[in-house]
Amino acid sequence: MSLSRHPGFPLALQPCVSRLDLGATQQLFRAGTPPRYIHFVEEGAVRLVRHGRQGEEVVLHDARPGEFLAEASLDSSRYHCDAVASQPSVVLRAAKADFQRLLADDQSFARSWMALLAAQLRTARARVERLSLRSAEERVRHLLLSEGRGSRCELEITSSLKDLARRLGLTHESLYRTLARMQKDGVIAREGLRLRLTKDDDPDRMT
Amino acid sequence: MSLSRHPGFPLALQPCVSRLDLGATQQLFRAGTPPRYIHFVEEGAVRLVRHGRQGEEVVLHDARPGEFLAEASLDSSRYHCDAVASQPSVVLRAAKADFQRLLADDQSFARSWMALLAAQLRTARARVERLSLRSAEERVRHLLLSEGRGSRCELEITSSLKDLARRLGLTHESLYRTLARMQKDGVIAREGLRLRLTKDDDPDRMT
DNA sequence: CGTCGCATTGATATCGCTCAAATCCGGTGG
């Protein structure tokens, strides 16, 4: 089997792996079913969603190339969410048993796996904190300050602004208006999908 | 040393642990310094804060009892944020070296550590999902459905309703009103701090 | 008692949601 590799995919796991090609909106697994594989996004994007009563969907996570899927479900008996490709995607998968054997046998693999879990936990908690903010502008600022790079907190939006709005718990209209207002007020600068804070004039600076 | 235990704290780690009492606003560690301990909140609350250039602070997370602090710092050479007690708190800590030795030597501890990370990841994502709901009533229903016990999703509130409101991303006034309305409408029943759903005429309930 | 914090309810303001419409842009087919 020809297995082209993403750099983030563990070498040790490659012998056990198989590939899946998913069309957009194609489902990978479903909430309530028992997990039998560990999945890895090689190309595209796979969305973890849960559905409310009226069919409203909540995006728990949008996994991009280089990420594992539903790490949290590995040791539970059922998936707690649906996984759907949000665009044509390529996914690698390995049997759960193979993965667990590797965790037990390969010390360094286990370490990097724990690091990965911890990193995802951090970002999830940052998101909780972000969604606790009441105003749209504060959420945008929080996003830039916590995920932006460099002294200006520059951030390249990888998805559409519409998708970003949903991740921020806003409607896309609100996000558009908020970004426009922040830009007009000189708080941020925008070049296409690249955002950054503009203000570095420290009001408390003496002399 | 008398080491009273939070149920979430791993048994195997207890011999290496020491306690810290923190006053409100007392700092536990600082961004940029190398991590030397793993921390666990036993009582109170510890806030992870990152500072912008004008001293504006962004709360990345407010760690409550039963949570580890900055688990991801195990692999990085420096903390990426400050940790400050937001109220008088009790924190357990173990030397990073002890912790890592235990992870490497004790297979079952490593497994339970990964399970703990995964469980915390799940609850964090459940909170993200909850905060993505737009109405106060939906958030309360989500809380009961995802954390309640039994067929009626009974839930005992351990903190004050005021604190609960903050975890739900609401003001306490809104929560009071919402609970009162849901009770009047017969959606929930309330006995003090015990809540439960009264009717389950929900056709597509998940569980 | 007096004080402090939680719980509760009322009145009003405000921000984001909803519905609606115009524009832009990339892709697609004639």
Added chain:
DNA sequence: CCACCGGATTTGAGCGATATCAATGCGACG
């Protein structure tokens, strides 16, 4: 090459849910 289409982006108007401000009752605690 151009007309058309669908989705993203943007702006407008109005409404409603939640925040905000305010007042009161209540229980704990010194």
